[in-house]
Amino acid sequence: MNEETETEKDFLQIKAIRTSSNAFVMKLAEGDIIIALDGLIVNKSYDDLTKELNEIEDKKILTLYRDGVFFNTFVYGSLGVICESINSNTIPDLKKLDPNDYFNQDDFYFQFEVYKKPRKTAILLNTFPTILASLAPPLWMLQNRLWTFLCISLVFYWFLLMISPWLFFIGWILKSWHVGNSQIDILRFFYRLHNYRLSLSFCATNEKEAQETARRFDDKVDFYYSYLEPVALED
Numbered sequence: 001m002n003e004e005t006e007t008e009k010d011f012l013q014i015k016a017i018r019t020s021s022n023a024f025v026m027k028l029a030e031g032d033i034i035i036a037l038d039g040l041i042v043n044k045s046y047d048d049l050t051k052e053l054n055e056i057e058d059k060k061i062l063t064l065y066r067d068g069v070f071f072n073t074f075v076y077g078s079l080g081v082i083c084e085s086i087n088s089n090t091i092p093d094l095k096k097l098d099p100n101d102y103f104n105q106d107d108f109y110f111q112f113e114v115y116k117k118p119r120k121t122a123i124l125l126n127t128f129p130t131i132l133a134s135l136a137p138p139l140w141m142l143q144n145r146l147w148t149f150l151c152i153s154l155v156f157y158w159f160l161l162m163i164s165p166w167l168f169f170i171g172w173i174l175k176s177w178h179v180g181n182s183q184i185d186i187l188r189f190f191y192r193l194h195n196y197r198l199s200l201s202f203c204a205t206n207e208k209e210a211q212e213t214a215r216r217f218d219d220k221v222d223f224y225y226s227y228l229e230p231v232a233l234e235d
Contacts, residue, residue: 011035011065011094012046012083021080026073027113027201029066033086036063036099037075046083053078061203063103068093069216070102072203074111109203112210113188114221115196122221123196124210127184134180145224146190 012034017023034042034049038060042049054077062075070093088094115123133140138157141150153175160168179186188198200217204210208227215221215228222231 009041009043009088009094009097010085011088012042012049013086014079014081015084016082018080022075022077023079023081026075026079027198028064028073028079028081031066033065033091033094034062034083035065035070035094035097036103037061039063039099039103039105041097041099046081050078061103061109063099065091065093067217069213071213072103072109073201074109074203104205107205109205110210112200112202112204112207112214113198114200114214115191116199116221117194117196120196122199122214122223123191124207124214124223125184125187125191126207126210129180129183131180133183134176137175137179140179140183144187146186149186149190 014023014028014030014032014034017028017030036042037049037052044052053075056075056077059074059076061072063070063072088097111127113125113127115125130140132143138150138153141147141153156175157168157171160171191198200214202210202213204213211223211227214223220231222228
């Protein structure tokens with residue numbers, strides 16, 4: 001009896017996603033299975049889950065299962081999806097599930113986004129702001145390969161310096177404030193400008209773990225400053 005309780009569970013599987021809903025923005029997909037919320041298995045109806053999500057005052061972490069991969073993502077409110085119940089017996093990976101294998105309450109999680117372009121190295125974006133963007137915008141642009149933005153900014157700084165050192169100082173402060181506050185939106189804009197498309201969004205404790213998660217979704221994905229083994233070339 002205990003064994004049956006441990007191995008048989010009902011989960012919620014996403015069947016449809018409303019356009020412009022939270023789930024749409026979070027890059028969830030039809031077929032994703034909702035496993036746990038902050039490490040606690042979701043064993044309730046979707047209406048009850050929606051009510052709980054709507055009462056969230058701070059972000060929580062949702063654990064999901066997709067195509068053999070468990071992953072986490074931040075959730076801030078109701079998902080805006082249509083779900084149906086699915087039994088763990090239909091998916092072997094869910095029979096002996098322990099959410100603590102994929103989520104640790106004591107860890108600090110970052111939200112990562114994966115941008116991909118055909119036949120190009122993918123880009124992994126940590127959406128947690130960095131202090132470098134506020135202190136030294138040109139170095140931040142160099143680090144993120146924003147060559148056009150870097151060139152324009154250097155010309156801007158040079159003109160200000162030629163006019164007045166004080167004007168240069170004021171321009172540097174204003175530029176630092178703008179870049180520091182808008183850095184994630186700036187990066188997203190440049191990626192889309194160069195035809196990179198957002199393909200994945202999930203939580204991880206560090207960049208290495210994020211790259212490993214992305215590789216589990218796509219065994220051909222590779223990144224700049226990669227922690228992973230090189231992608232196996234096809235014969």
